[in-house]
Amino acid sequence: MTHTQPPGPTSPSARGAQVLAILVGAVALLMLGLQPLLLGALLEAGQVTLEGVGLVAMGEIVALGLGVLIGDLWLSVRSLRRITMLAALAAAALDLATMRVGGDLALGLVRAAAGIAEGLMVWSTTAVIVRAAVPERLAGLFFVVQTLAQATTGLALAHLVLPVAGWSGGFALLAGLCVLAALLAARFARPLGPLTPTVSQVGVGLRWTRPRVGTLLLVFLQLATLGALWAYAEPLGTRAGFSPTAVQTLIAAGLGMQVVGGSVGTWLVRRAPIRPVLLGCSLVLGLTALGIARTAQGGTLAFAALCGLFTFTWLFMLPFQMALAFHVDGSGQVASLVPAAQLFGSAFGPLMASLVVTGEEVAPVPFVAAGFALLAMLVLPLTRTAPRQGFSERQFR
Numbered sequence: 600m601t602h603t604q605p606p607g608p609t610s611p612s613a614r615g616a617q618v619l620a621i622l623v624g625a626v627a628l629l630m631l632g633l634q635p636l637l638l639g640a641l642l643e644a645g646q647v648t649l650e651g652v653g654l655v656a657m658g659e660i661v662a663l664g665l666g667v668l669i670g671d672l673w674l675s676v677r678s679l680r681r682i683t684m685l686a687a688l689a690a691a692a693l694d695l696a697t698m699r700v701g702g703d704l705a706l707g708l709v710r711a712a713a714g715i716a717e718g719l720m721v722w723s724t725t726a727v728i729v730r731a732a733v734p735e736r737l738a739g740l741f742f743v744v745q746t747l748a749q750a751t752t753g754l755a756l757a758h759l760v761l762p763v764a765g766w767s768g769g770f771a772l773l774a775g776l777c778v779l780a781a782l783l784a785a786r787f788a789r790p791l792g793p794l795t796p797t798v799s800q801v802g803v804g805l806r807w808t809r810p811r812v813g814t815l816l817l818v819f820l821q822l823a824t825l826g827a828l829w830a831y832a833e834p835l836g837t838r839a840g841f842s843p844t845a846v847q848t849l850i851a852a853g854l855g856m857q858v859v860g861g862s863v864g865t866w867l868v869r870r871a872p873i874r875p876v877l878l879g880c881s882l883v884l885g886l887t888a889l890g891i892a893r894t895a896q897g898g899t900l901a902f903a904a905l906c907g908l909f910t911f912t913w914l915f916m917l918p919f920q921m922a923l924a925f926h927v928d929g930s931g932q933v934a935s936l937v938p939a940a941q942l943f944g945s946a947f948g949p950l951m952a953s954l955v956v957t958g959e960e961v962a963p964v965p966f967v968a969a970g971f972a973l974l975a976m977l978v979l980p981l982t983r984t985a986p987r988q989g990f991s992e993r994q995f996r
Contacts, residue, residue, distance in 0.1 A: 612789065616727055619787040621741045623683060624724030625748040626780045627690070627717040629773060630659065631945075632749025632854075636756050640766035641706070651703030653953065657946050658707050659714035664942035666718015667725065671935050674719075676726045680788035684781045686719035691777035698767040718942075720780070725938050726791055728921075729931035739865025739918035743858055746914060750854040752776075794931045810927040813981025815940045817877065818920050820975035822944030823951070824884045825913055828891065828968035830949035832906070834961045839894040839902035849903055853910035861914030868918040873926060878979055880916035883908065885972030892965035917941075927984060 630637070634656050641647045647655060666686075674682055693713035700709055724741065731737040752772075760768045828835075832853075836846035867876075887909045894902040920941075924934035948971060955963040 613731075615787050616789050617731060617737060619783055620724040620727035621737075621744050623687065623720050623780045623784060624741055625745045626687070626776050627663075627720035627724070628745050629749060629752055629776065630713070630717065631663075632746070633753055633756060633769070633773075634659075636753060636761065637766055637769045640761055640769065644766055646701045646766070647703055647706050651707065653949070654703065655707045655710050657950060659710040659717075660942055660946040662711040662714025663718040663721065664939045664946070666715040666720075667722045667939040667942065668718075668936070669715070670719050670722030670726075671939070674722070676791035676793070679723055679726060679791055680784060682719060683723040683784040683788050686716045686723070687777045687781035687784060689713075690716035690720065691774040691781070694770045694774035694777060697770045718939075721938050722935075723784075723788070725935050729794065729925075729934045730791060733869070734925060734931065734934065735868045735918045735922040736865055738921040739861055739868060742914050742917045743861040743865065746854055746857045746861060750851070750858075753851075753854075794935075808927070808984075810982045810984045811933050813978055814920075814924050814927050814933060815936060817923070817975055817978045817982060818937055818940040819944040819947070820971050820978060821877075821881060821884070821916065821920070822941045823948035824881070824888070824968050824971040824975065825909075826945040826948030827952040827971060828888050828909065828948075828965060829913075831952060831956070831961045831964045834959065835891060835894075835964065836902060836906075838896070838961065839891075840896050840899045841902070849906060853906055856907050856910040857914040860911035861917065863911075864915035864918045868922050871919075873919050873922050874979060874982065876919050877916060877923060878976060880912050880919070881972045881975040881979070883912050885969045885976070887912070888965040888968035888972065892962065892969075923982060927982060 638647065638652050638656055642649065642652055670682070690713055693709055693716060696709050697706065697713070700706055728734050728737050728741060756769050756772065760772055764771070832850055833843065833846045836849060837843060841849065887905050890905045891902060891909075894905070921934055921937055924937050925931065927933060948968070951971075952964045952967045955967055
């Protein structure tokens, strides 16, 4: 009897599945990059209050993380095609439902439900990435494509969709892209096999060792650093002396720096020592935040330079986070939880920063971000594992 082997991680069908996964994940995460535009438009239209904007945004981000966890804990990758299709169609339906509701509570519930569907789409992307031959590089490529997708869609919304069709047109565009993702999944998605457990996991599943918990905590804290500062980039820029329009331009330019950083990180992730790089990234983020705290009126040039460094480091370090996850758990199970840790950190950072904001005074925010960066540096030693005989030297850098 002839047995058909599943396609290898570098076979043509596997490469097609990887391209699809990146596209599906990029569509799923579009709303994260478009929240300032779409929620701002909802606010202007009176569909949501100023207080509700933050709750709606945070609710969707947290729900995204929950969607990733739901997929990882309870769903089977053997049904990846069906799950991806249904999740994308559900996200499309909820984007359309957003056009029909108003008020903080209703919008919050609908967007949270959309976040869970989007999280399942991200889970399907992660499931493919962690099974790739070089997962950290594929993850880096995904981060870059995701950022480019957010930037180009944001430009289309700002200049073509919102001026003509308003906020409802923006959500209609998102719904259309989700339907397209569902159609592509129906055509190209394929079932996946289970992750291969390491020797220590055979028969017992994933062991929550200190390095594995430390890795997810590190990812959480680094993303909390990013989220805490970047959520208040506009008022911090205004405080430094920029006009609101100039700050928005600077934020858009930051997306370009993210693409550069992600590209460099993807190229270096197999060449540079992982833990020292992540330590350096935390240090840079913390010092950058402290530098931004000193850019009061008249510090526009310094603010722009620091923002460029901050956004470059943002995507530069993400492939190294995935690489570290594979170092502490070669099976990829910890790596599959990295997106959830990133999303929860992205929501937790702004939440903590909001507690120190009084009225329009945002001066304490950079210190919150710097505090998260310091905690990330303190957590990094927890990720160390003792070298074992027969393991490569690079695995324990």
